[in-house]
Amino acid sequence: MSLELTFWWLLAIKLAVAAAVVPVIGMVIGYAEMKLSAHMQSRVGPYFAGGRFGWAQLIADGVKFIQKEDIIPEKADRPVFKWAPALVMLGTMALLVIVPLHPSSRYGIVRDLEVGIFYALAISSVSTIGVLMAGWSSANKYSMIGGLRAAGQLIAYELPLVLATVGVVIQAGTMSMQGIVSAQVAQGWPFALTQFIGFAIFMIATLAELTRLPFDMPIAESELVMGYVTEYSGFRFLFFFLAEFANMFSMSVIAATLFLGGYGLWGINPETLLSPIILFAKVGVLVFLMIWLRWTLPRLREDQLQTLAWKWLIPISILNIIVTAVLKVVI
């Protein structure tokens, strides 16, 4: 009994598309961040490259990064240093595989996994290894502290992230991303209405997982120069750069799918081509929220971050699970 060869080909093509999506998404969100932050700060932001609105700024940046010399510190552990960005990128790309864009599983998704959300949470931890590798191999104390902070932070926030999704899984009765969306489409309202606590915790934990403000201690320019990416330059830096923005996208997609009804919108037939647009609009709102927060808040301290995770988020999310489970059985 063997799997069809065509299956592998199809999978390869879908994966290639998912891989191509990462730089595009990274550039779009990167541009959005530049432009939005500029307007929040009474600046114009990029306006030159590409003629109007500086739309080609990120492309120009990309070209610049690729042209730059790939500097590897002499004392660095070369193989680990070289592979770290790839691993970070891998974790990001792998997340995009399960994003449901459309009810049709043939076009809308690379692969609908039965354990979809579980897969997403598992694979996102691969990036952590990449971050730790980058921090350790750079032979730089700032990088090292950055890597350690990243690890401590990701360990702490993995738990509330997972626990926050459990409520949704209980309500939907499935872990498949498609299944969760169809459950929301079927009932007509998103889980955010009932799982608002889970949603809030998920978004906070997401910010921490993405190491974005107010949880950007692993990078913390004013303290650690650039944290674990201090020693990276050129193409390898581009990997981290794109991975950050692509990760924003994929985490927002997961949040939108779990809590905001994914491609479903009340009154609109999900079978149409509007579905991906609806999903992207929801993602856009979440991404905007993250950008807005980033340019408003200062950074927390490491111990405050851990306190928040262990003393607040985890107990609350466990309580949320218990309440959801009881209500599920009762109602």
Next chain:
Amino acid sequence: MTASPSENSVSEAAAALDEFADRVAGAVGGRAEVSHGTVKVRVASSAWKEALTVTSGDLGLVFLSWLSAIDWTNEVAVGDEPDEPVEERYELLCAVSNLSDGNLAIISTDLDHDSPSIASVADVYPGANWHEREAAEMFGIDFVGHPDLTKLYLPDSFEGHPLRKDFPLLSREVKPWPGKVDVEDMPENGSSPSTENPGA
């Protein structure tokens, strides 16, 4: 350098300053001078630490403004030589102030010019730690009892004490300071153009 009597009697403020100067001088056992609104109390170098202990304690001059020195000498490598010969010595100054009416007293003492050495006051005014390090590297004054009398600004290998008057400014020797153009007398003053160059 005492102020003229007429200046002292001009205002109440000057009288209050004199009163303050006398009070400080009395408490630390020194001699007070008031010059242009600045109170200076001279003490013997043996009484230096004791005097500053008194100012930081009973007198309530808790704020350490600064501590530094003056190299009084007749042979200078840069700048103006004193017109009248001065007694060769290092004058160590410590400016302390209270935090209420802003009265400031400069406690002063004279150190031997050949081997300047004095008790450190870093344990009386902790902030004196850095000031003493600065004075030590700039004037070569030895502060006995200082916890860490290493160089503050200059590289460890630096030799010499830059603020001593016999320390030459090498760049001035290579290329004389062109600033003398600025200080030429104007023709209407009737004197010949000054050739004096303060920066040679």
Next chain:
Amino acid sequence: MTFSDWIAEPVNWAFLAMAIPMVVAALRVVTSRNVVHAALFLVLALAASAGLFILLSAEFVAWVLVLVYIGAVVVLFLFGIMITRAPIGRETNLSHDTRWPAAAAALGVFAVTFWLINGVTQQIGGFGDPLPAVGRATPTGILGEGFINRYLIPFEAVGFVLLAALIGGITLARKDLTPAEEEEGARV
């Protein structure tokens, strides 16, 4: 089933593509001259074994492996190594004195496992024949129901043991604070 038949199956290429790096990585875990490298090879070995589980259609187990072992255990390993000491470069004396008994024990475990699995496969069919379950995913739901129906008591027992271990761990690791230190801790 001959070797050429076996190698003609694309799924077996995938098997080799994961199994060979896994074995190499597993060997490098114990032979590597650098602790961090060893831990990273452990990641590779675990990832490859997760891939093998996927080939066996045990998706849930595969991702549990990734989440728990790669995402938590190895990250904690690395975290611990780095927070205490993380030298870059070779270390001269990484081998533990008891490495030969350990190797013997590992070989013993391997032999027993091989003997067991071989025995099972002999009963089902010849060695190399696909296991009946291959290709059919075990639904996660069934696993879940198994946990809270048939295997509820073992499940709860394991959970209780883990909880006890956790509390024990905290008790051991916790330094008794003097009152002054406690105040300090409270202030921070």
Next chain:
Amino acid sequence: MEGTFAHHLSEAAVSVELETEGMTLNIGPQHPSTHGVLRLIATVDGERATNVRPVIGYMHRGYEKLSEVRTYPQIITIINRIDWVSGFANEVPFVVAAERLMGVEAPPRAQWIRLVLTEMARISSHLVFMASYPLELGAATPLFFALRERERVLDLLESVTGGRFHPNFNRIGGVKPVYAAGPTTKKAGMDIPSGFLAETRDAMTKVLATCEEIENLVAGNEVFLARTKNVGVLPVDVGASYGVSGPNLRASGAGFDLRTVSDYLPYAEFDFDVPVGRNGDCWDRWWVRLEEIRQSARIITQAIDGLPSSPLQAKVPRIIKVPAGETYVRAENPKGEMGYHLVSLGGLGPYRLKIRSASFSNLSILPWILEEALVPDFIAIMGSLDFVLGDVDR
């Protein structure tokens, strides 16, 4: 790093407590938040510092020595480079010191202009703090709000002095005559530019509005409060014994402001408050500076309303020779007490010029205040002390 992993494991097994390895962390001389070139050698255990040693001198320019080979007017051009974010304020105590020794007093209008420009320097310096401090805590946006306002103030400074950072505008006996109608019509009268007063009034309104904006953006922010409240607490007595001055000392509760007790500029004729903090933590230091911007704007508004008319220069000789004597004049600069101890023997230049700069003493508190601090708090505490390395090293 000697020793082996196995050895270490067995060690860990016997000692119940997990020993983390102390690490020496070198912050600077090139680092995003050292405000120049400061180096901190910190021994950290995890993220907690056990010992911090600041290393300064990377910007040492030897101004005290240079002053000995320069004439008095030339010194003014170098001393405004000491604390370059408030260049104008550096010049004032020096010229006042020279004037005192010469027995000259600047005409009232010149004194008021000095006062206005000093307060503008204070506003621009504090706005740099308002910009950089949240940035050091990770919030980038207040930077742009504050710097936008600072630009306004610098434009005003520039319109009068011709320089944004290094005005070189004070003269012994007054201020530099500026040409109201531009340099081509010298005879038109020498005064501050026309329109300056109106624009200043307008700018002060905008500065006050921005203060409001910054307060809304930063002060109400829970994260900012969590990072600054009860962090880096400095008691008054410790601060005073280290010579910490200015807003840093006032934040600790000392209502000591040289503007109210000293007469180097006619502050006595103005109505303003001295903001005083309560706890002496980073938050208070931030708040005191924000309030000081408001008070400075208040002083400026009063000053431009009642600017007296008089010449800009007192009569001084063409060649300035300061009579023999010594005096110490200190001023309340944006960073704290800045003073010049001027010793003259009657020549063209000083015999000795001791420059007391605020940041030097403010920075000397670091080993005390950073002990047992967390690495992230380093930045919060260092930033809140608001030093400039040019002012430290001189």
